[in-house]
Amino acid sequence: MIWQTKKLGEVLEKIVGGGTPSKNNPAYWGGDIPWASVKDIKENESILEQTQDFITEAGLKNSSANLVPAGTLIIPTRMGLGRVVRTKIDTSINQDLKALFPKKELDTDYLLLFLKSKAEEIAEKGSGATVSGIRLEHLKEIEIPLPPIDEQRKIVKMLNEKMGKIGEAKRLRAEALTDTEKILPQTLHEIFEEGKKNGWEEKTISNVCIVQSGGTPSKTIPEYWDSNDIPWLRSESCRDKKVESAQLFISKKGFENSSAKLLKPRTTLIALVGATIGKTGFTTFESTTNQNIAGLYPLDELVLLPEYLFIVAQNLYLKFTNLGSGKFKMANLAFVKSLPILIPPLAEQQKIVAELDALSEKVRTLRDLQTTQLADLKSLEKAYLREAFQSEDVIE
Template identity: 35%
Template sequence: MAVIYKKLGEIADISSGGTPKRTNPAYWKNGNIPWVKISDIKGKYLEKTEEFITEEGLNNSSAKLFKKGTLLYTIFATIGECAILNIDASTNQAIAGINVKSEKVLNEYLYYFLKSIKNTVVNTGRGVAQNNINLSILKNIDVPLPEIEVQNRIINLLNKSNELVKKCKAQIEALDQLTQSVFLEMFGDPYKNPKNWPVGTIKDITLKTQYGTSKKASENKGKYPILRMGNITYNGFLDFNDMKYIDLDDSEAEKYLVHKGDLLFNRTNSKELVGKTAVYREELPMAYAGYLVKLVPNEKANSEFISGFLNSKYGKTLLYSMAKNIVGMANINAEELKRIKIYIPPRDLQDKFASIISNILERRELLNKGLKLLEENYNSLMQRAFKGELFTEEKVSNL
């Protein structure tokens, strides 16, 4: 028996949310209605939001109250993220609410199907100033509808695969937290300096700083990969996805290449992200772009210690308070970075810390390789499930 296809708009009611006027405090102050933004969507189920609106704000805007169980789907800027509401909530206009009205489709099945076609939907939304898809495009998506028993089999399989991915991510997150715990145990809280280390400034432990190159990079041509602000993660690692390339002559290479053991600092970004810091640990040098600062430590410090300090809770809070907003972006320049006060433990203790971090990173790398395989398997299962390659109704009936 062939699988039936239905338009998403035939099996679900779909509408987008809205944003009450920010200038009217009556719409926001002491609000108790959860209001979902794209940044709130972080997993399969959504249970909390950063912001809330009032009943008055809901009634005097295009915002709508979506019931628990509604599927949320992002349609503007960041396209194709989805989650199932575990609470009643409203959303902004970048998110559509999908309420299944057909008894022939299960919510979780539709969730996984929409996850499986994310790349296709994203490509549909490209080519405009801000990536987006309208509700008409969403409503016209063809959804395969096998029998409920088959849908349940697909849900159970993908749940198990997704759970393995989540557990691996949790292990990596635990190692990241261990890094901070080791820093605090060895050096003490930077705010209190309980071990009474000598206090100086980052300038006192710096040999030199250098801004990155402003040369235009290419998608695939150039001698050197170039690191940009998006390649530094918030928690202090380098992400080598989405690399571009650049050519540098000898004099430029001397200034604009980062080498193993150097520190990279993101001097310009949004206020929340400015100050992202990571140690460059690769054997081969790479170029780095103008929104980054390269810091080379002197004999009093190593980059792992400085990175641990700036990535600590204290460091993040300090950098956030220092960031100056300039035309929609925030900035901390190299001189301001060097004026930051920092305790300076003995170099041999810093080196011991760096050695421990190296061991943690080896374990993290193994977990990341495992995570990549688990995610590949999960994505493969999703694609095969909705192509009908995993379960057929004939197979299910014979079980």
């Protein structure tokens, strides 16, 4: 039997929007009413159990925020397009979210899964120069297959069983990936703890390294940027691995008329600010950096190997992330120079570098495998959803 289709707007009783109480009135915020925004609607989740923000009764009454009951479907119509959740709590919503109330002929969980199957299509319908949004009329025009309500519930049951198995497999793969990412930091920690016991010499970075920062040529002078003369790196290059290429370049004039410094190949980079603070990189070519990176190179390679310096720098990450109490963190060159590092004999450094290189390759292979498996599971999940709502006979 071929299912009939209807436009989404025809099978919804109503669509309810929301709003934001004035941020200038403290009496509207910090109450006990959950207030949902796009940041609460997670990409790979179907349930909303809590919100980051709360408003008061006064905030609710004096704004266009609306309170929707537990069990309601909520979708973003501005940013986060294609996501959908069913709320387990009574919650108010802001203007970037819409609450969907289906008619009796449409099962709520069936609609949830259908919208998930249409996530990419909904995202593609988004428009906007800076922030993507979908117009309600476009949302209402989406066609939904509409079998009898009992059939809808059978489809939901079948899909939930399949999605539950995939979800568990995804969880296990994600956990394995997280554990994989811990292998190198744990190994580094063990190496340096053992080094302390063995009496390795400790010196501050300033005593064994050249430490320098970079600079940014003026962006208002095109000739400083119109050539591929000199690679110029930003803190995005610091990802605890070798830096194999540059995205940006400056001209010789740009270099000469800025505080950028020319760094040797095999220089260790450390990001000094923001989300990447404490992250490292290891250059494989001559380069310059902006002012948000510190470049470290040994004063004497017979005392300190550049490759070992890169390894030991990765063990300093927590020193940077523990700086200050605010969200935005910043380090300066004086802080970097003051940090102590353990320096074993050169032969021990060479051994550590060889062992870590071999381990890094194994970790990289394992990470790639797990990432591929996780991507395959996500693709399978999408395929099940597409098949369920495209076929006229999906019940097994």
